[in-house]
Amino acid sequence: MGMGSKQRQGMSCERLERIDRFINDEYIATGKLPGAVTQVWRHGELVLNSILGLADRERQRPLAEDSIFRIYSMTKPITSVAVMMLVEECKIALDDPVSKYIPAWNELGVYAGGFLEGFRTHAPARPMLVVDLLRHTSGLTYGFHQNTNVDAAYRKLKVGELSNEDTLEDMIAKLATVPLEFSPGDAWNYSASTDVLGYIVGKVGAMPFEVFLQKRIFEPLGMVDTAFYVPDEKHSRLCACYAVGALGSKVVAGQAPALQDDPQTSRYLKPPTFISGGGGLVSTAADYMRFARMLLQGGELDGARLLGPKTVALMTANHLPGGVDLPRLARSAFSETNYDGVGFGLGFATTIAPAATLIPGSAGDFFWGGAAGTFFWVDPQEDLIALFLTQLLPSSALPVRRQLRTQVYSAITGA
Structure with missing residues (x-):
């Protein structure tokens, strides 16, 4: 047998x-990325564990x-x-109106004109439901x-900004004053x-949101390093975060990314005021792989069952109205990935028409990424x-997501 025929788990x-x-030659050696962990898991085995830079x-x-990474939207x-x-x-139903949990949002209107102090609005065609929050069809936005x-009003009010001193309650109150898109x-x-x-979750789950995650998800799954901040004894493990373009210095070709968050002075070193379920966690490769393995196995890992398989199947189905893909419905584009052939479920994007993506993949694969290039x-x-x-803002700076998808799928040679 020649070198070319060696396989691990059909890869x-x-x-x-x-x-x-x-990854090394294109991104690390060239200085485009400070460092990167790349892992591939197949048939119960870690077949690639690359730690570079x-x-x-x-x-x-x-x-x-x-090493501990800011995972942002992951x-x-x-x-x-x-x-x-x-x-x-x-305790929650997907078709519950959101105002059941947030009465102050009962009168939320849809934008019809004007600016922050004098918005004109009209009534929505139907109430915002919990499912709208999960699939991003709520009418809310990001600054x-x-x-x-x-x-622009979100920016002025600093709605949902990780660095501000708002609590979750403050954010909910501010959002009551801004119309839906x-x-x-x-x-x-x-x-x-x-x-x-x-x-x-904090209102319904009988404990604060961050405690719910710790007790109900991180502890059962053995995710020992995933949290909203990095405790003292782990400070030396926090990565630096870098930025290019609008978020960092002006970049010219070949210029190194600028330091955006120094691990020795980072706000991640102490508990935040704003507990962001949208972007606040730090984690490690080992921890996030355990979370992903739970999902792959239909909600269970090493005897800890978080969800039933039918619930995971529901989450990873396409929930976009009319069964369309994202480009037919999206108001915002925010990463370098092309979303043709991709729908959105309850917390993830999901591939619905692999050929339309122009990258190898499978119907029903599901994914997401974070602002600092993680996915x-x-x-x-x-x-x-x-x-x-990795730790480079914004995620759209480099085409690494589609390149990695292409290369991982091209390494599959057997069942």
Whole structure:
């Protein structure tokens, strides 16, 4: 047998090594990324575990397997699982109006004109439902979209900004003063919806949201390093975060990314005031892989069952009205990924028409990523998980997501 025929779990060893080499040569050696962890899991085994580059460029600290990353929006699937655990217990229903949990939102109107102090609104065609929050069809938005007078109001009020001193309660109160971008269900707009879900979990789950995650998700799954901040004894493991373009310095070709968050002075070193279910968690490769494995196995890992398989199937189905893909419904584009052939479920994007994506994949694979370039996907058909962790804002700076998808799928050579 030649070198080219060695396999692990139906994947070519040579082609897995090619992924490691590609990330190193294209991104680490060129200085485009400080460091990166790339993991591929198939048929119950970690078939690729690539740890390259630096956790902290300024102090030349190498990246390690237990380095701690800001996962930003990869917090959203975790919050969504918490919501669905409460759905399974019949403490929340997907078709509950959100005003059942947030009475102050009962009168929320849809934007019809004007600015923050004098918005004109009209009544929504139907109430906002819990399912709208999970699938981003709520009519809420994010300040960073910079598209409309509504997101300008979010910026002025600092709605949902991780660095502000607001509590979750403050955010909910501020949102009561800003109209919706559109009537719930009419469009898809990436938004603070998942932060609102964190608030609802805290109201319904009989304990604060962050305690719910700790007791009901992190402890049962053995996610020992996932939290809203980094405790003292782990400070040395927090990565530096970098930025290019609008979020960092002005970049010219070949210029190194600028330091955006120094691990020695980071706000992640102490508990935040604002507990963000949309973007507040830090985690490690080992922890997030355990979370993804639970999803791959239909809600259970090592004897800890968080959800039933039918609930996970419901979460990973396409919930966009009319069964369409994201480009037909999206108001905002915010990452380098192309969303043709991709729908959205309850906390994840999901591939509904693999050919339309122009990248190998499977119907029903589901995925999401974070602002600092992290992402993961789970493919139940192929019994596969891929996880990529780095720290570079914004996620749209580099085409690494589609490149990694292409290379992981091209390494599959057998069942």
